Amino acid sequence: MGSRVGAVLAAAMVSVAAQAAEKPNIIVILADDMGVDSVAELNEKLGIKTPHLDKMVKGGISFGDAHSGSAVCTPTRYGVLTGRYAWRSRLKSGIVGKWERPLIEEGRLTLPGMLKEQGYDTACIGKWHLGWNWPKKGGGYTQKQGEIDFTGTIEGGAMGCGFDYYFGDDVPNWPPFVWIENGKMSGVPDTNLKFAAHYGSNNGIGLKGWKLEDVLPEITRRSVKYIDEKAKTDDPFFLYFPMTSPHTPIAPSEQFKGKSGISAYADFLMETDWCVGQVLEAVERNGISENTLVIFTTDNGTSPKAKFEELREKGVELQEHWRGYKADAFEGGHRVPFIAVWPGVIKPGAKSEQTISLVDIMATCADATDYKLPETAAEDSVSLLEVFKDPSVTKPLHEAVICHSITGQFVVRKGRWKILFCPGSGGWSAPKDAQAKKQGLPDWQLYDLVKDPKEINNLVNTNPEVVAELKGILKKYVEQGRSTPGAAQPNHNQQNWWPQLPWQKGE
Numbered sequence: 001m002g003s004r005v006g007a008v009l010a011a012a013m014v015s016v017a018a019q020a021a022e023k024p025n026i027i028v029i030l031a032d033d034m035g036v037d038s039v040a041e042l043n044e045k046l047g048i049k050t051p052h053l054d055k056m057v058k059g060g061i062s063f064g065d066a067h068s069g070s071a072v073c074t075p076t077r078y079g080v081l082t083g084r085y086a087w088r089s090r091l092k093s094g095i096v097g098k099w100e101r102p103l104i105e106e107g108r109l110t111l112p113g114m115l116k117e118q119g120y121d122t123a124c125i126g127k128w129h130l131g132w133n134w135p136k137k138g139g140g141y142t143q144k145q146g147e148i149d150f151t152g153t154i155e156g157g158a159m160g161c162g163f164d165y166y167f168g169d170d171v172p173n174w175p176p177f178v179w180i181e182n183g184k185m186s187g188v189p190d191t192n193l194k195f196a197a198h199y200g201s202n203n204g205i206g207l208k209g210w211k212l213e214d215v216l217p218e219i220t221r222r223s224v225k226y227i228d229e230k231a232k233t234d235d236p237f238f239l240y241f242p243m244t245s246p247h248t249p250i251a252p253s254e255q256f257k258g259k260s261g262i263s264a265y266a267d268f269l270m271e272t273d274w275c276v277g278q279v280l281e282a283v284e285r286n287g288i289s290e291n292t293l294v295i296f297t298t299d300n301g302t303s304p305k306a307k308f309e310e311l312r313e314k315g316v317e318l319q320e321h322w323r324g325y326k327a328d329a330f331e332g333g334h335r336v337p338f339i340a341v342w343p344g345v346i347k348p349g350a351k352s353e354q355t356i357s358l359v360d361i362m363a364t365c366a367d368a369t370d371y372k373l374p375e376t377a378a379e380d381s382v383s384l385l386e387v388f389k390d391p392s393v394t395k396p397l398h399e400a401v402i403c404h405s406i407t408g409q410f411v412v413r414k415g416r417w418k419i420l421f422c423p424g425s426g427g428w429s430a431p432k433d434a435q436a437k438k439q440g441l442p443d444w445q446l447y448d449l450v451k452d453p454k455e456i457n458n459l460v461n462t463n464p465e466v467v468a469e470l471k472g473i474l475k476k477y478v479e480q481g482r483s484t485p486g487a488a489q490p491n492h493n494q495q496n497w498w499p500q501l502p503w504q505k506g507e
């Protein structure tokens with residue numbers, strides 16, 4: 001090869017590498033069942049130390065008004081990975097069940113798919129809970145445990161929607177108690193496992209000797225290993241790290257058992273914080289901080305399995321600012337911590353009170369990588385990049401944000417106003433909807449969150465014009481198949497009405 005040709009080639013290669021290097025690495029850490037009051041830096045009454053999350057808050061931007069798409073696991077995860085509210089899919093309430101097929105539609109552009117298209121290496125390490133195609137004995141797929149060929153390959157799921165790599169325990173409190181790596185199980189789950197009640201886990205089939213305590217440390221170790229490996233390559237990477245904690249099984253590892261002096265749950269929350277710290281440390285150690293966007297958030301509010309009262313007696317307050325908890329339409333169900341760190345782009349210690357949603361992660365990542373989203377994708381997602389760069393931007397990014405309870409009850413949030421189209425919590429806290437109805441409470445609830453953050457004074461009967469406006473917004477968002485500007489898109493099966501919507505069919 002002539003030296004000139006070689007030099008030109010070398011220059012071209014450098015330029016390709018430089019272009020690739022311009023795309024930031026992206027890490028999305030999604031804790032499980034961890035409400036906004038669970039971070040010490042954001043709640044001075046927490047009573048548990050969270051030094052690593054505190055460091056993120058101080059080093060980046062934290063949002064005080066961020067919401068998960070739903071108050072439970074599966075639908076929020078759908079929204080993170082598609083930028084679309086999960087109630088547009090086949091799932092109108094609840095979660096994907098054991099052995100259920102994939103929820104994310106084939107052919108839909110996803111967050112990992114979009115990044116893969118741009119040359120990213122993509123990995124999901126942790127809890128999936130969005131369904132898989134379980135291999136059936138003799139061929140095909142099944143949704144019945146008894147028909148599954150556990151030596152076969154699980155398809156769809158994480159590998160089917162754009163991840164190059166998956167490692168984890170699909171749902172850690174459910175069978176099978178096995179590791180899944182790229183569709184292969186780590187062994188045949190042929191032992192019936194029974195766990196002590198304090199874990200709060202289901203029993204069922206798994207590998208002999210399975211230890212619930214090993215799950216969180218192992219997915220953390222694998223995430224760190226992934227960062228260590230990918231930091232050495234020229235291609236950018238995307239790591240989605242859906243943590244399994246502090247959801248049940250409440251299983252702090254040996255290193256954390258008794259560390260809080262409060263409860264196993266408090267120990268587990270400390271371990272959760274430590275695991276976030278491990279990932280942050282891996283980014284720093286590899287010298288890639290400047291070019292890595294790290295987002296930490298959680299899929300829904302704190303579960304009552306944390307035992308709020310018992311913790312309160314020991315000086316831990318997990319419900320300082322908001323009403324209700326996991327599963328609810330009340331704020332405690334869906335208001336979550338949302339922290340982003342990206343040195344050079346996000347200034348340290350920035351705060352924003354923009355009302356945002358976890359569905360915004362996809363458009364934010366598109367914006368951060370100069371990717372133009374097609375109209376058929378991320379229909380509810382709005383980029384946060386502008387606010388990352390300038391937290392003083394107060395013009396609302398969203399006209400309104402929609403949240404959803406476990407029973408599929410709708411919340412519309414616009415500015416100070418929040419409407420709940422249900423008479424009670426829409427979830428698990430008191431009063432549940434049936435109780436509320438018995439008590440003769442109004443069918444809907446309207447709150448002024450500025451004056452009444454704890455959702456006590458229902459203004460639904462005194463503010464009919466606000467009620468009409470918020471209901472109209474929901475109707476528009478449903479019928480257009482999107483809440484962002486663009487061409488209308490179909491919901492699942494072209495369905496524009498179902499019983500939880502606050503108007504009559506055909507109205």
Ligand SMILES: [Ca+2]
Nearest residue numbers: 032033073299
């Ligand atoms: Ca959850």
Ligand SMILES: [Ca+2]
Nearest residue numbers: 171174175176
């Ligand atoms: Ca499992």
